[in-house]
Amino acid sequence: xxxxxxxxxxxxxxxxxxxxxxxxxxxxxxxxxxxxxxxxxxxxxxxxxxxxxxxxxxxxxxxxxxxxxxxxxxxxxxxx
Amino acid sequence: xxxxxxxxxxxxxxxxxxxxxxxxxxxxxxxxxxxxxxxxxxxxxxxxxxxxxxxxxxxxxxxxxxxxxxxxxxxxxxxxxxxxxxxxxxxxxxxxxxxxxxxxxxxxxxxxxxxxxxxxxxxxxxxxxxxxxxxxxxxxxxxxxxxxxxxxxxxxxxxxxxxxxxxxxxxxxxxxxxxxxxxxxxxxxxxxxxxxxxxxxxxxxxxxxxxxxxxxxxxxxxxxxxxxxxxxxxxxxxxxxxxxxxxxxxxxxxxxxxxxxxxxxxxxxxxxxxxxxxxxxxxxxxxxxxxxxxxxxxxxxxxxxxxxxxxxxxxxxxxxxxxxxxxxxxxxxxxxxxxxxxxxxxxxxxxxxxxxxxxxxxxxxxxxxxxxxxxxxxxxxxxxxxxxxxxxxxxxxxxxxxxxxxxxxxxxxxxxxxxxxxxxxxxxxxxxxxxxxxxxxxxxxxxxxxxxxxxxxxxxxxxxxxxxxxxxxxxxxxxxxxxxxxxxxxxxxxxxxxxxxxxxxxxxxxxxxxxxxxxxxxxxxxxxxxxxxxxxxxxxxxxxxxxxxxxxxxxxxxxxxxxxxxxxxxxxxxxxxxxxxxxxxxxxxxxxxxxxxxxxxxxxxxxxxxxxxxxxxxxxxxxxxxxxxxxxxxxxxxxxxxxxxxxxxxxxxxxxxxxxxxxxxxxxxxxxxxxxxxxxxxxxxxxxxxxxxxxxxxxxxxxxxxxxxxxxxxxxxxxxxxxxxxxxxxxxxxxxx
Numbered sequence: 030x031x032x033x034x035x036x037x038x039x040x041x042x043x044x045x046x047x048x049x050x051x052x053x054x055x056x057x058x059x060x061x062x063x064x065x066x067x068x069x070x071x072x073x074x075x076x077x078x079x080x081x082x083x084x085x086x087x088x089x090x091x092x093x094x095x096x097x098x099x100x101x102x103x104x105x106x107x108x109x
Numbered sequence: 110x111x112x113x114x115x116x117x118x119x120x121x122x123x124x125x126x127x128x129x130x131x132x133x134x135x136x137x138x139x140x141x142x143x144x145x146x147x148x149x150x151x152x153x154x155x156x157x158x159x160x161x162x163x164x165x166x167x168x169x170x171x172x173x174x175x176x177x178x179x180x181x182x183x184x185x186x187x188x189x190x191x192x193x194x195x196x197x198x199x200x201x202x203x204x205x206x207x208x209x210x211x212x213x214x215x216x217x218x219x220x221x222x223x224x225x226x227x228x229x230x231x232x233x234x235x236x237x238x239x240x241x242x243x244x245x246x247x248x249x250x251x252x253x254x255x256x257x258x259x260x261x262x263x264x265x266x267x268x269x270x271x272x273x274x275x276x277x278x279x280x281x282x283x284x285x286x287x288x289x290x291x292x293x294x295x296x297x298x299x300x301x302x303x304x305x306x307x308x309x310x311x312x313x314x315x316x317x318x319x320x321x322x323x324x325x326x327x328x329x330x331x332x333x334x335x336x337x338x339x340x341x342x343x344x345x346x347x348x349x350x351x352x353x354x355x356x357x358x359x360x361x362x363x364x365x366x367x368x369x370x371x372x373x374x375x376x377x378x379x380x381x382x383x384x385x386x387x388x389x390x391x392x393x394x395x396x397x398x399x400x401x402x403x404x405x406x407x408x409x410x411x412x413x414x415x416x417x418x419x420x421x422x423x424x425x426x427x428x429x430x431x432x433x434x435x436x437x438x439x440x441x442x443x444x445x446x447x448x449x450x451x452x453x454x455x456x457x458x459x460x461x462x463x464x465x466x467x468x469x470x471x472x473x474x475x476x477x478x479x480x481x482x483x484x485x486x487x488x489x490x491x492x493x494x495x496x497x498x499x500x501x502x503x504x505x506x507x508x509x510x511x512x513x514x515x516x517x518x519x520x521x522x523x524x525x526x527x528x529x530x531x532x533x534x535x536x537x538x539x540x541x542x543x544x545x546x547x548x549x550x551x552x553x554x555x556x557x558x559x560x561x562x563x564x565x566x567x568x569x570x571x572x573x574x575x576x577x578x579x580x581x582x583x584x585x586x587x588x589x590x591x592x593x594x595x596x597x598x599x600x601x602x603x604x605x606x607x608x609x610x611x612x613x614x615x616x617x618x619x620x621x622x623x624x625x626x627x628x629x630x631x632x633x634x635x636x637x638x639x640x641x642x643x644x645x646x647x648x649x650x651x652x653x654x655x656x657x658x659x660x661x662x663x664x665x666x667x668x669x670x671x672x673x674x675x676x677x678x679x680x681x682x683x684x685x686x687x688x689x690x691x692x693x694x695x696x697x698x699x700x701x702x703x704x705x706x707x708x709x710x711x712x713x714x715x716x717x718x719x720x721x722x723x724x725x726x727x728x729x730x731x732x733x734x735x736x737x738x739x740x741x742x743x744x745x746x747x748x749x750x751x752x753x754x755x756x757x758x759x760x761x762x763x764x765x766x767x768x769x770x771x772x773x774x775x776x777x778x779x780x781x782x783x784x785x786x787x788x789x790x791x792x793x794x795x796x797x798x799x800x801x802x803x804x805x806x807x808x809x810x811x812x813x814x815x816x817x818x819x820x821x822x823x824x825x826x827x828x829x830x831x832x833x834x835x836x837x838x839x840x841x842x843x844x845x846x
Contacts, residue, residue: 050363055176059608061366062171064206068370074395078404079500082607089203091394091611093496095503098606 032106036071036083036099044072045104052101063092065102113154114273115163115190119183119214120198121207122169123489123612125226127151129198129256130166131624133266138164140628142815148182149534151628157266165192171206173213175326178539187219188310194273196265198224201238201253202231204382208373215247218281218312222272223251224265229258230613234392235385246376249276257618281312286368290321290361293349297342304338307331320346321361394489394613402493411494415512418485419521422478422528423555429473437466455653456646464645467750467805468638471527475633478517478528480626485513486535487617487625492609499607505589506596506604508541515545515588519552522581526550526802530809531629538605544592546813547823550802551588553581556751560797563755567776568790580798587799591830599822633809644804648749651719652742652757657710658717665710672702705763712763720745734796734835735789744796750803788846792839799831 033048047069052060064087065071074084074091081096120126130138134153141150151166167186168179175181187195197214199207204225214221225240244251250268254261285291297317302308307316307330319327320342331339350361357364400406441462448454485491495509502511511533512520518529529549536542553561561580565573656662673680679696683703686692692700715721716738724741731741739761746757755775756768762778779785801807801824811820 053360053362055603056606056608057363058172058174058176058366059606061363062174062209063608063610064209064370065608066367066370075398075402077402077497077500078408079497081500082496084398084402084496084611086395088205090206090613093492093607093609093611095499095607098608 030107033103034106036102036104037096039073039104039106041073041075043106044070045106046070047102048105049103050101051103052098056098056101060094060098060102063087065092071104113161113163114194114270115165115192116269116273117165117167117187117190117192117195118198119167119187119195119210120169120224121171121200121210123610124169124198124200124207125256126166126169126198127625128618128621129196129224129226129254129262130164131618131621132256132259132262133162133164136624138624138628140632143182143186148178150182157263157270160270162266170210172210173217174322175324177537179537181326184217187214187217191219193220194269194276195219195221196224196269197221198226198256201225201228202234202236204231204238205373205377208376209369211247212282212284212369212373215249215282216284216318217315218279220272220276220279221249222265222269223247223249224256225251225253226256228253228261229255237383239381239383242379243376243381246379246381248282249279281314283314284368284372286321286365289349289353289356290364290368293321293345294318297345300338300341304335306335306338306342317342318365321349322365323362392613397614398493398611401490402497407493407497411497414485414490414494415516416521418481418513419516419524421481422474422517423523423525426473426477430470433466433469433473437462437469440466452653456649459653460646460649461642464642464649465638467645468634468641471525471805472630472634474525475528475531476626476630478532479629480622482513482532482535483622483625484617487615487621489612489614491535492611495609496611503604503607505593506541506600507545507589507592508536508538508605510536511541511545511592514549515552515585518549519554519557520581520585522553522577522584523555523558524552525554525556526552526806527809529554530806530813531633533813534629540596540600540602541605543814543819544595544600546810547595547819547826548588548592550806550810550823550827551584551591551799553584553798554751556803557797559752560747560754561794563758563776564779564790564794567779567785568787580794583795584798587830587834599826640808641805644808645749648746648804651723652715652721652746653718655719656717657714661713661717662710665706665713668706669703672699672706708760708763711760715742715757715760733839734832735786735792735839736796736835737784739784740793744800747797748801748804750805751797754797786846788839788842791842792835795838796831796835799827799834801825801828801831 039045047065047067049067050057050060050065069087072086074086076083082093083096083099084091084093118126118130130151130153133155137155138151138153141152142148143150148168153164155162155164165186167183170177170180170183173180173184186192195214197211199211211223223243225238228238231238238253240251240253250272252261252265252268254265256262286294294314294317297320298313300306301313301316307327311327316327316331320331323346328339328343331342346361353364354360401410441458444454444457444462448457482491485494491510491513494512498509498512502509513535514529514532516524517532518524518526526549529552530546533542533546533549536545561577565576569576676695676699679693679699682693682696683700686696716725721738721742724745725738727741728738731737736744739758742761743754743757747754759775762775762782764774764778802810807820807824810823811817814820
C-alpha cells in the first residue's frame, strides 16, 4: 500500500518518490535546482550525528538538507 | 583570428571546472575579484593550434537565478561580456542534474559546447553515455573528456573553436512550459520586442521567462529601463500567477523547473544513458561515509582531522617562519650597523623592516593553511564537516564550515586570525560567512598568548594550565554569542538554505593543490602587503613622534654626562672596551646606571608620543576597567600586533624593550606596582582577548568582506564589546575583593 507523508518522517534506508515540493522563494529554488522535483526517486542515506541535517541519495548523487527544509517536501513510500 | 577569443568555463560545483581550467592554462592564470563583490574571478590564457585563447573560469553554479552572488556574477558575465564561446562542464556520472544548467545556457542562446567530464567515473559505475546522440538532441557539440588526465582536451578545444564560429547566431532553445505559461510568453514576447525592452542584453523570450520566475534582478532592471513596459509585463505575470495558483496550487517558478526537468527526462529516455544492471550497488564514497559520518566515529574522526589541520598549519610552517624571521632579523642587524643613530634608522628598522617582516612572516602560515584546507575541500571532506556540525552552528546563525575559521584563528589556542579570516572563503553562504569572519578574531591567537602568559605569571602563577583552559572556553563562548548577536542586529536575514551536495570523495590533484595555494598566497602578498606596510609605518610614527621636547632631552644628556663625569675611569673603560669584553665592577655599575637613564628617556619619549598622549587622555575612561596610561599605550601598540603589548609595557615601565618570549623582570615589576592587582590583570586579559584585532587582520577582514566599512566595524564593535566585558569584570570583581 502506498503512503504519503513528509520527508522528515522517513526512516534511514527508506525509499520514496517525491509528490510535491511546497517551498517558495530561495529555498524552493535551491531545492528544485538540485533536482528535488515531483517524480524524483530518493533514498534516505543517513542523518548527521545530531539527527539533523539528513542526507539523501538521488539518482546519481547525494545531497543534504535540514529537517525544517525537508518539511516542505511530501513523499510517497511503499507502506510496510 | 586577430581578436583573442574569450572562452568561459561554466558548470556545476564539483563537476571538474577548475581541473579543466588548470589543465588548459597551467601557470598562466591569475585570480582577482569581480568588481564590487568578493566572488573570485579566475582568468588565464592558453594556446591551441596557434590561436591564443583567453579563458575565464566562472563560479560554479547549479542554476542561473538571482539568488546567489555566484549565479548573478556568472550570468552577468555571459550576457554582458559575451564570451565568444562557453564550455559547459558537465559531470557525466551525474548527467541528469547537470543538464539542468546546460538547458538554461541553451535557453539563453549563447554559443556553447558541452564537455562531458568524468567519463571514466561514469564508466566505472557501469554507465554508458551516447555523446553523439546527446549532441544531436541538444543541437550543440558534446565532447567526452577526462579533465584529470587531460584525455579528450584537444578534441574539446577543436570543437570549441569550430562552434565559436558556427554558433554566432544560434537561436535560443524554446521549450514548452505548459499551456498557461506558453500563452503568457507568447503575449509578452511581442511587447518586449516592439519596445526593444532590454533586448540589447537578453533575448526577448528569456526576459519574459525571468519575469514569470519573478527574478529580482531582471525586474529591477526592467523597471529602471522602461517603467511602462515593465508595468505591462508585471500585470500579465500577476494574472497568470494567480490563475495557476487557483487551478494547480503551484506557481510559475515551480512549473518552469518541472518542465525543464521533464524536457531533460524526455531526452535521457532516448537511449542517451545505459546502465548496467547493478545500478544499486554501493559506491566507494558511501562506504567511506559509513565511517566518516557515523554517529560516534564521525565526530571522533573530525576532531582528529581538525587537530591535524591545525598542527599542519602551525607546526610545519614553523621552520620557514623561522627562516623569514632570521632573514629580517639579519636585515635589521645590517641596518643597525650601517645607519647612523636617529630617526631614519628607527624608521627603517621599526617601520619598514619590521613591517615587511610582519607581512612576510604570515606567508608560510597562509600557504600551509590553504594547502591543508584545499586538501579537505577538494577531497570532499569539508562538506561532511559542514553536514555534521550544522546543527550546532546554526543555533548561532553560522554554518557548519565556520568551524575551520575558528580553529585556525585560535580555537585551539595559538592560531592566527589572518589565515583564519581567509579560511572563510570556503563558505558559500554570504551572511554566515560575514558573521564568521567578524567573530573569528575573538579566538586566542598566538600573539595574545605572550600577554596572557605574562599576566598569569605575574598574578596567578599557580594555576596557569587551568586558566589557559578556561580562557580558551571563554573565547569560544564569546565568539559564538557575538555571532548570534551580529546575526540578529547587523547581519540580519534568514539563514541561507543548507541544501548542499555531498560530493563523492576524490583524491585531490597535486597540481590543483599547488596552484590553489600559490594563487591565494600571492593575492595576500600583493593586496594586503602594501596596505600593511603603510599602516606599520603609521603605527611607528604614532609611537615615535613628536619625541621629547628639547629641554627634556637635554636633561637626560646632562644626567648621562654627570654620571660619566663622576666616574671618569669607568667611563674611559666603557668607551675604549671591545664589544662583549669583560668590564670591571666599577664600569659595570656605571653602564647599568647609563642604561637605566636611557630607559627612563625611552619611557618619557613614549609618554610624549601621539600614542602616549592618546593613552594618557583616555585614562579617565579606562580607569573604569582598571587600566592606567601605561596599559593604554601598550594597548595602542597592540594594534600593530598583540605581542607588542608586552614590549611596550616594558618601555612604559622603564625596563627598555622587553622580548615577548622572555619577559624577564616585567612580571615582578607588574606584581609590585601599586596600580596592579589580580583583578586588573584579569580585566586586561579579557580586554586583550576581545578588543580590536591587529591591523593585519583588519586589512584581511576588509578584503574578505569586500568593504573597509567592515574593517572599521570590527575595530569599533570589538573594542566596545571588550571594554564592556572588562569594566564588568573589574567593577563586579571589585565588590568581592
